[in-house]
Amino acid sequence: MKHILKILGLLAALSAVWAGLLETSLIPYNYVWLLPIYLIVSLGCYGLLMVGVGLMVFPTCPQEATLLQKDILEAKDFLMRKGIDVGAA
Amino acid sequence: MEVLDTKPERTKSRSKYSIIIPTYNERLNIALVTYLIFKHLSDVDFEIIVVDDGSPDGTQDVVKQLQKVYGEDRILLRPRPSKLGLGTAYRHGLKHASGDFVVIMDADLSHHPKYLPGFIRKQTETGASIVTGTRYVRGGGVHGWNLMRKLTSRGANVLAQTLLWPGVSDLTGSFRLYRKSVLEDVINSCFSKGYVFQMEMIVRASRKGYHIEEVPITFVDRVYGSSKLGGSEIVEYLKGLVYLLLTT
Ligand SMILES: Nc1nc2c(ncn2[C@@H]2O[C@H](COP(=O)(O)OP(=O)(O)O)[C@@H](O)[C@H]2O)c(=O)[nH]1
Ligand SMILES: [Mg+2]
Numbered sequence: 297m298k299h300i301l302k303i304l305g306l307l308a309a310l311s312a313v314w315a316g317l318l319e320t321s322l323i324p325y326n327y328v329w330l331l332p333i334y335l336i337v338s339l340g341c342y343g344l345l346m347v348g349v350g351l352m353v354f355p356t357c358p359q360e361a362t363l364l365q366k367d368i369l370e371a372k373d374f375l376m377r378k379g380i381d382v383g384a385a
Numbered sequence: 386m387e388v389l390d391t392k393p394e395r396t397k398s399r400s401k402y403s404i405i406i407p408t409y410n411e412r413l414n415i416a417l418v419t420y421l422i423f424k425h426l427s428d429v430d431f432e433i434i435v436v437d438d439g440s441p442d443g444t445q446d447v448v449k450q451l452q453k454v455y456g457e458d459r460i461l462l463r464p465r466p467s468k469l470g471l472g473t474a475y476r477h478g479l480k481h482a483s484g485d486f487v488v489i490m491d492a493d494l495s496h497h498p499k500y501l502p503g504f505i506r507k508q509t510e511t512g513a514s515i516v517t518g519t520r521y522v523r524g525g526g527v528h529g530w531n532l533m534r535k536l537t538s539r540g541a542n543v544l545a546q547t548l549l550w551p552g553v554s555d556l557t558g559s560f561r562l563y564r565k566s567v568l569e570d571v572i573n574s575c576f577s578k579g580y581v582f583q584m585e586m587i588v589r590a591s592r593k594g595y596h597i598e599e600v601p602i603t604f605v606d607r608v609y610g611s612s613k614l615g616g617s618e619i620v621e622y623l624k625g626l627v628y629l630l631l632t633t
Contacts, residue, residue: 299549299592300630343543350521350539357526357603364494364605371420380450382416 310335402431402505403484403565407474410442411492413609418490419451419460421498429505434461435492436478438468472582476572479565488562493607496560500602504562507600514595516562517587518602519555529606541622545584549629552591553599559583560602567595580618581625585633592633 317328375382404422408415419433437444448462463481465474475489488504490496496518504516520527521542530538538557545556557580563571567590574593575585591597 298631299633303548303630343547346543347536347539350543351532351535354535354539355521355523355526357528357605360497360526360603361528361605364497364608367421367497367499368417368494368608371417374420375416378450378454380416380447380454382413 400430400486401484402426402429402486402488402562403478403482404431404433404488404490404501405475405478405482406433406435406490406492407471407478408435408437408440408444408492409468410440410444411610412440412442412444412447414492414494414607415444416447416451418492418494418498419455421494422501423455423459425498425501429502430484432459432461432482432484434463434478434481436474437462437464438474439464439466470578472572472575472578479568479572482565485565486562487565487568489568490560493610493612495604495607497603497605500560500600503600507598508562511598512596513598514564514567515587515590515597517553517555517597517599518558518560519553519599520558520602520604521554522599522601524601525555526603527606528603537619541619545626548626549588549633551588553587553597555599556584556587558602558604561587571595577625577628580621581628584625585629588629588633 314328314331317323317331318325321328372382406415406418415435422431422433435444435448437448445462445464448460452460452462461481463478465477479487486505486508488501490498500518504518507513507516519525527535527538542554542556545551549556571586571590571593574589575582577585587597
């Protein structure tokens with residue numbers, strides 16, 4: 297199944313539940329009307345939160361850059377001895 | 386230890402690995418990365434396949450020099466006349482691969498060969514069809530990105546995770562090991578270009594139900610040479626996302 301259909305299916309299911317709530321008036325009418333807006337707002341908040349948290353805990357590795365420099369020197373040394381042209385760049 | 390000793394055939398891998406490296410103007414990087422691959426895979430049966438798209442900087446001359454040092458059977462130069470893009474470069478390399486497994490990696494040292502033994506170990510331990518490097522878990526990481534680049538990368542990732550449910554944490558990384566037959570299958574069902582291609586490959590593989598494992602990798606932004614992608618990356622990315630929503 298195409299993924300978009302899964303998402304549409306999910307949305308359809310949610311709307312059905314929502315319509316059901318409207319019909320049966322288990323919860324006061326006014327609240328039911330607000331539910332989709334709550335859903336959209338909380339999705340937005342979730343997204344922003346995930347990006348924010350992701351940025352805060354973004355894994356960095358400064359020590360890897362130093363290690364790489366060492367590897368590069370080691371490689372250049374070997375290649376130069378083998379007569380491979382690594383000077384220019 | 387005794388347990389390991391009784392089953393030496395399980396700890397020693399006998400498979401052959403083909404490492405496909407697409408290059409465009411990477412004369413220094415290809416030499417460095419080749420040295421590092423041989424250093425870290427000293428007891429593995431592998432070949433390196435360099436797919437160079439007619440780099441004007443003489444990348445191919447360097448590869449020929451490397452062949453003299455390491456042997457033409459270990460380093461295969463499979464060039465193309467002009468810059469035809471990454472997706473087709475992988476396809477081209479794959480045609481010449483003789484290994485049971487194929488590794489795809491960049492030449493620019495952002496993909497460090499020291500992780501290769503870990504990819505291979507993970508595959509042998511789990512029997513996975515694909516092992517993909519991920520930067521966004523403990524033990525992984527990125528170096529050399531400014532705040533803007535981190536922000537776009539996070540945003541892109543959250544968007545893709547929420548919309549696509551891909552089952553892997555790093556969609557756009559391209560340091561991966563594939564069972565050869567699986568790569569052939571997946572690559573033939575991919576149609577996008579550039580940046581989106583990496584994403585399409587892993588999403589399609591995941592939808593096809595292939596067993597995918599992740600290993601943490603660190604990604605240091607390239608030291609030499611310049612990036613060939615870029616441009617309107619964000620727009621391309623969003624288009625790619627919609628494309629994948631509709632077709633996978
Ligand atoms: N053969 C071939 N290699 C390419 C092409 N474009 C990029 N590459 C190589 O693909 C790898 C990744 O490219 P890079 O420019 O570093 O992309 P970035 O890491 O996303 O910025 C490098 O090894 C490049 O040399 C192309 O059109 N043809
Ligand atoms: Mg790069």
